Amino acid sequence: MDASSQPPSLPVQQPRMAVRADPKPSLLKRTVFVPVKFLVGLLMVQSPLGAVMLTGWTSRLMQRVVLWTWWRAAKDRPKSFAEFVAAENATAGHVHWPNWIFDQNFNSKVTAEPLLSQKLRRLVTGLFRSLWENGRLGSQMFLNTTLVLLPSMLLMWTGWFSGWQVSFNKQYEHVAVGASVSLIGIVLFVAAMFYVPMALARQASTGDWRRFYDFRLVRGLVKRAWFGNVLVAGGYAAASLPIIAMMVGPTFFAQGNTSATELSPAVVERNLRLYYLACALWILPAFVLLRCATACLYGRTVLKAVQSGALGEDDLAENEWHSFRRLGLLDNVVPAKRSLWTELVLWFGTKAGRITAGFMVAGLWFLVVGQINYAATFFSYRFAFSWINQPLTFLPWFMHLPAHIENQWGPVGVAFFVLFAAWRIQRLVKWVQAKQEALARSGA
Amino acid sequence: MNPKPSSTLPRRDFLRHLAVGSSALALGPTLLRASGAPASSSVLTDVSRKTYTGPNLVLVRWGGGARRRESIEPGTTYSPFLCHELLKRGTLYKNMEITKLEGLNTSHGEGTLNIMTGHYDRYKDIENGFLRTRFEPKVPTIFEYMRKAYDVPDYQTLIVNNENRPDEEFYNFSNHLGFGMNVRSQTLSLYRYKTYLFQKQLAEGKLPDKELKEKRDQLAKWRKADGRAAGKDEMPPRMEEFWMNWRGHYGDTGFVNERGDRLLTQLTIRAMTELKPKMVMVNYTDCDYVHWGYMDHYTRGIAIMDEGLRQLVAAVEADEAYRDNTIFAVIPDCGRDNNPYVDVPCQHHFNSRSSHEIFALLFGPGVAKGQVVDKLCDQSQLVSTLGKMMKFETTSAESRVLEEAIA
Numbered sequence: 001m002d003a004s005s006q007p008p009s010l011p012v013q014q015p016r017m018a019v020r021a022d023p024k025p026s027l028l029k030r031t032v033f034v035p036v037k038f039l040v041g042l043l044m045v046q047s048p049l050g051a052v053m054l055t056g057w058t059s060r061l062m063q064r065v066v067l068w069t070w071w072r073a074a075k076d077r078p079k080s081f082a083e084f085v086a087a088e089n090a091t092a093g094h095v096h097w098p099n100w101i102f103d104q105n106f107n108s109k110v111t112a113e114p115l116l117s118q119k120l121r122r123l124v125t126g127l128f129r130s131l132w133e134n135g136r137l138g139s140q141m142f143l144n145t146t147l148v149l150l151p152s153m154l155l156m157w158t159g160w161f162s163g164w165q166v167s168f169n170k171q172y173e174h175v176a177v178g179a180s181v182s183l184i185g186i187v188l189f190v191a192a193m194f195y196v197p198m199a200l201a202r203q204a205s206t207g208d209w210r211r212f213y214d215f216r217l218v219r220g221l222v223k224r225a226w227f228g229n230v231l232v233a234g235g236y237a238a239a240s241l242p243i244i245a246m247m248v249g250p251t252f253f254a255q256g257n258t259s260a261t262e263l264s265p266a267v268v269e270r271n272l273r274l275y276y277l278a279c280a281l282w283i284l285p286a287f288v289l290l291r292c293a294t295a296c297l298y299g300r301t302v303l304k305a306v307q308s309g310a311l312g313e314d315d316l317a318e319n320e321w322h323s324f325r326r327l328g329l330l331d332n333v334v335p336a337k338r339s340l341w342t343e344l345v346l347w348f349g350t351k352a353g354r355i356t357a358g359f360m361v362a363g364l365w366f367l368v369v370g371q372i373n374y375a376a377t378f379f380s381y382r383f384a385f386s387w388i389n390q391p392l393t394f395l396p397w398f399m400h401l402p403a404h405i406e407n408q409w410g411p412v413g414v415a416f417f418v419l420f421a422a423w424r425i426q427r428l429v430k431w432v433q434a435k436q437e438a439l440a441r442s443g444a
Numbered sequence: 445m446n447p448k449p450s451s452t453l454p455r456r457d458f459l460r461h462l463a464v465g466s467s468a469l470a471l472g473p474t475l476l477r478a479s480g481a482p483a484s485s486s487v488l489t490d491v492s493r494k495t496y497t498g499p500n501l502v503l504v505r506w507g508g509g510a511r512r513r514e515s516i517e518p519g520t521t522y523s524p525f526l527c528h529e530l531l532k533r534g535t536l537y538k539n540m541e542i543t544k545l546e547g548l549n550t551s552h553g554e555g556t557l558n559i560m561t562g563h564y565d566r567y568k569d570i571e572n573g574f575l576r577t578r579f580e581p582k583v584p585t586i587f588e589y590m591r592k593a594y595d596v597p598d599y600q601t602l603i604v605n606n607e608n609r610p611d612e613e614f615y616n617f618s619n620h621l622g623f624g625m626n627v628r629s630q631t632l633s634l635y636r637y638k639t640y641l642f643q644k645q646l647a648e649g650k651l652p653d654k655e656l657k658e659k660r661d662q663l664a665k666w667r668k669a670d671g672r673a674a675g676k677d678e679m680p681p682r683m684e685e686f687w688m689n690w691r692g693h694y695g696d697t698g699f700v701n702e703r704g705d706r707l708l709t710q711l712t713i714r715a716m717t718e719l720k721p722k723m724v725m726v727n728y729t730d731c732d733y734v735h736w737g738y739m740d741h742y743t744r745g746i747a748i749m750d751e752g753l754r755q756l757v758a759a760v761e762a763d764e765a766y767r768d769n770t771i772f773a774v775i776p777d778c779g780r781d782n783n784p785y786v787d788v789p790c791q792h793h794f795n796s797r798s799s800h801e802i803f804a805l806l807f808g809p810g811v812a813k814g815q816v817v818d819k820l821c822d823q824s825q826l827v828s829t830l831g832k833m834m835k836f837e838t839t840s841a842e843s844r845v846l847e848e849a850i851a
Contacts (some may be wrong), residue, residue, distance in 0.1 A: 160737070161738075164733065164737050164738060164741065167733065168704070168730065168733045168738075168741050168744070168745075169703065169704065170607075170703035170704050171703075172698075172699070173699065250783070250785035250786050251783065251785075251786055251791060252794065253783065253785040254781060254782070254783035254784070254785060254789075254796050255781075255794035255795060255796055260783065260784065260785075260796075261782045261783070261784060261796075261797065261798060263784055265784070268784045268785060271785070272785060377737070380786055380787075380788075381737040381738070381787060381788050382787055383787065400787075402784070402785065402786055402787045402789075403787055404784070
């Protein structure tokens with residue numbers, strides 16, 4: 001058993017209705033809150049700090065999608081998904097889509113408290129609960145992704161730099177340097193992208209950043225889900241196409257516009273901010289949908305692996321095991337008669353299928369890197385930002401002001417400072433709480 | 445204008461002209477042509493041409509694509525020699541433009557042909573090749589005007605090209621009636637050197653089989669690239685001699701000689717010693733790398749051109765055949781964008797205003813010194829101006845002359 005996995009023999013919480021959450025929000029509520037949440041999402045795409053928040057928010061949504069996938073697959077499932085998740089404290093937050101700022105089911109939680117002091121306490125602690133969770137989960141996801149993808153990105157950047165230095169200086173003796181460094185970077189990136197989406201889905205599903213590094217388990221899931229991997233990689237490749245156009249777009253803003261060169265920096269900044277806000281109309285849904293598709297793939301693959309005995313109950317994280325148990329998904333299932341579609345999917349599980357799918361996935365990820373990094377950079381170079389961030393696979397930050405308007409390292413620095421400060425404050429609060437508890441115990 | 449008479453006809457040329465000229469007189473031009481004499485020497489059959497005694501010309505294409513900002517504006521220049529030294533010596537047209545015509549692309553091929561022909565036109569690849577720019581001039585180039593008017597051999601009218609722009613090898617002659625192949629200029633470039641080198645290596649028969657085949661294929665491909673000159677593009681003996689000396693000095697590898705735009709300067713200076721060109725156009729290119737990334741490739745490219753220009757001026761001043769008898773003209777093929785929306789605002793294909801904005805600097809004998817002209821003028825006016833200074837007709841070029849430059 002994986003050391004960090006929780007054994008299913010741990011004391012099991014009895015299912016109970018955790019909160020008085022309305023399983024189905026009213027049409028009025030949805031009409032108001034869906035556009036608001038979407039608008040906030042668009043704004044999040046505009047800065048690195050916001051992008052971390054969006055990553056965290058998406059992580060919570062991915063967990064919800066995994067649960068929904070399992071709920072859909074259960075024979076004896078509760079009538080609605082909301083009913084299923086609301087039945088237990090650990091999942092009650094998934095009755096509604098994740099919030100940006102307030103705690104999940106904030107209103108219900110506050111009103112459910114009997115005493116005013118408890119209401120106030122709940123109000124204060126819940127006011128920024130989602131904001132905190134989004135930041136925490138987003139940082140964890142970002143750091144894990146960085147650790148795996150950044151080396152390949154840096155190699156590609158170095159290879160690009162070297163390649164053009166060779167061309168400019170005609171240093172033909174060194175032509176292999178840029179080419180080989182780029183090639184290594186691309187190969188590493190493609191190899192990493194076989195792993196990263198599924199690992200991120202596992203991290204989101206378990207809510208634990210350490211689960212990202214369950215190499216054996218994630219590798220096993222990837223091998224079982226070749227067909228799904230082709231679809232996911234294809235989704236990323238297709239979604240990247242409009243992003244090239246968006247990255248290159250500002251190159252053409254001044255064409256045929258003779259007055260463009262006389263615009264003040266303030267006007268240029270305003271125009272660019274509006275442009276990138278419009279671009280977020282694509283980036284936000286593409287990022288969220290692709291992550292959710294991966295979560296769905298993870299949920300289905302884990303379910304089939306457990307039910308076929310390929311994965312043991314011990315391989316599930318505690319929260320996953322509880323959900324399986326509640327939905328009665330732990331029993332082995334005899335495969336039903338296969339449809340043509342199922343046969344096709346299963347063929348991807350054969351050796352020939354896996355090899356074919358492997359080449360397809362590698363090719364599709366190569367397309368992604370070819371589009372976002374190489375093709376877009378060819379037309380609109382953005383220094384390091386052309387290479388160390390891909391908005392769909394890395395951080396969904398898609399707003400670039402030229403250096404003469406704003407130093408782009410500024411927002412990056414702000415993001416790091418805020419997240420670091422938040423982390424230290426959390427540690428301080430925990431330390432104070434521990435001291436208080438120790439004092440209370442010694443007093444008693 | 446009081447240029448010194450040219451005293452630079454090499455002894456060997458004199459004897460060759462004399463011999464061939466005598467034969468031509470004896471046999472007649474028709475018989476000579478029928479005998480299959482190479483087109484490059486056909487000019488020698490016309491004895492009616494005058495000997496050229498006017499000033500030499502060094503025409504520097506300041507490119508590919510350079511803005512005024514990094515070239516002639518003192519606060520932001522990356523070409524200190526041009527900006528701080530040369531501007532004092534001649535006439536600067538600081539408001540020169542490439543005119544805005546529908547379908548006229550502000551790019552290197554087009555800009556170079558504007559400079560060479562004094563005429564704006566729309567061009568397309570001679571075989572409609574994808575992303576190819578083998579443009580054929582539709583009106584005579586300045587080289588053709590000169591050779592039509594004067595008895596100047598082709599190897600003394602030179603275009604010096606960068607190795608990265610093989611398409612620019614097609615600018616030697618126009619398809620204009622009465623001009624063309626017979627009054628063509630010659631090109632110095634690594635492309636030409638490789639053509640010479642491969643032919644020699646094949647003839648020497650010392651190459652291993654694999655390399656032999658590769659080089660034979662490569663030569664066939666190059667020959668095919670310009671069907672206009674097929675079978676007529678023999679290298680004149682003086683050019684062969686030039687490349688032979690080059691090979692003797694720098695070898696076969698291509699790793700000994702200079703590279704990029706520094707190579708163009710090296711080729712030009714060597715040609716001034718060995719071929720004594722009357723008219724040479726140096727097509728600098730390196731700053732165009734900015735398209736694909738680094739701003740400093742642009743600014744470094746400009747600085748390299750500036751250093752090249754300094755070396756050319758020094759070479760002219762050091763050579764009696766050129767000193768006080770050489771006009772320099774420095775002119776970009778096109779400008780570049782000044783797009784405030786991006787980090788590297790240096791494209792030039794999309795008709796932005798600053799891609800049309802260029803300049804021209806003329807200096808040398810007969811050119812007014814220390815003059816800055818503010819008035820709006822055109823890239824196409826340079827040919828007629830140079831024609832007037834060098835005393836030959838430029839019939840198909842823009843007729844307006846840059847009068848202020850003429851002292």
